[in-house]
Amino acid sequence: MFADYFVEVPRSPATVFRRRFRIRRPLFLRIVNALSSRYEYFQLHTNATGKIGLSPLQKCTVVVRQLTYEGTTDMFDEYLNVIEMTGRECLKNFCRGVRETFRDTYLWKLTSADCQFLLDLHGRTHNFPGILGSIDCMHWEWMNCPTTWRGQFTTKFKGTHPTVILEAIAD
Template sequence: MDSDSDDNLVLHTLLSAAQDAISQRGETSHREKKHRKYINRDREAAHELLVRDYFAPDSLYDLSKFEDHFRISRNLFLRIASDLERNYEFFQLRWDARGKRGFTTVQKCTAALRQLGYGITADASDEYLKMSERTGRDCTYLFCEYVIELYRDIYLRHPTKSDVEQLYAAHEAKHGFPGMLGSIDCTHWEWANCPNAWRGQFTRGDHGVPTVILEAVVSNDLWFWHAFFGMAGSNNDLNVLHASPIFNDILQGKAPHMSYVVNGNEYKYGYYLGDGIYPEYATFVKSFSFPADEKRKLFKLAQESARKDVEKAFGVL
């Protein structure tokens, strides 16, 4: 056979196979659509049960149980739910084209917080909340997006001049450290679903499991003034600091000039309390590893006591 005949035969075979695949795909798709089962979930009953369990005046679970199950207080939950309902259509109670009532705000927020708090799958609360997997995923994704959009500029921002003045006054009054902005430290957050190919770089020997590092600066009222999250768990605090944007405002000239005086010397920028791993920068005040006299021992106790602010914040988080 000549080459043209061979080419024609190959083309004919490919076209036949493609047509067969298309027809089979169409039949399969038609068969799936034809036999798809609709689940008539009782959303109204699920909402009433949720209210009786947690939100009614004589609810089944008290406030302490609410915090155990939701990981936040009920007042905070209701505040977030109210803000989401007021600002975003997705979290408002709506009816579909058939006139069927949708999910309420508390149902959607509960679905999101259950997934975030326990790491469960999107359809794990279907029996309780009567919510499909797709809706559960949408609730969690949009809850995260909208909470960041609503509260980021208020609760996770750089300090203004007024904030710095209050931080100076509060830390000097409570800890005896004038010019202190807060305490800096890192914590490891376990990453249960870390891909196997990445486990080596995200696992450190003393933890034994993959972790992601959070670097934070916290003031005495547990307020996070800086958060840098995402470094692999195999790094230490010094590696994280070198990649952190904590000093960007100072380097770019955006940080407020708030001077203070210590021992007759005037300083332009505040400082952070850190542990021994941090470098000898003017912006870090560290403890003495081996205090030689009573004065240094007293300073060591005061510094370590004040630095517990960030440890307490990590515990609460």
């Protein structure tokens, strides 16, 4: 994993990272660095036998992959060498850490003045005023879904056919 994405010249280009993680590498690394500098849980440790534990990159990768693919905590056991209990623990600590670390910068509740500023900015920039928020969301039936992925994209909500959720958003 480290050689694929995180060395100076990774095997996989930035576009592959963005597609697999649904986040740009610099933003991901910023989150990892912020969490590892602030929380002991995200720092590299060795146990009593001298065995090195999971790196901050592994812990954050487990969480981002879980959130990206809406998978279970043990979905990436083989690739990332993380057991189910550790995956759950990583998710819990990651969510708490991101909330506490980035609350003041990114996670505040919009005021009416903030909304008005965004509306005005969008109107000036794109000459298309008055657009903000989620426009629509729908389930699109995936007729040619590969057989091996069928269970991953099928829910009882929409019956036995695999679907993909399409959402149009404006901000």
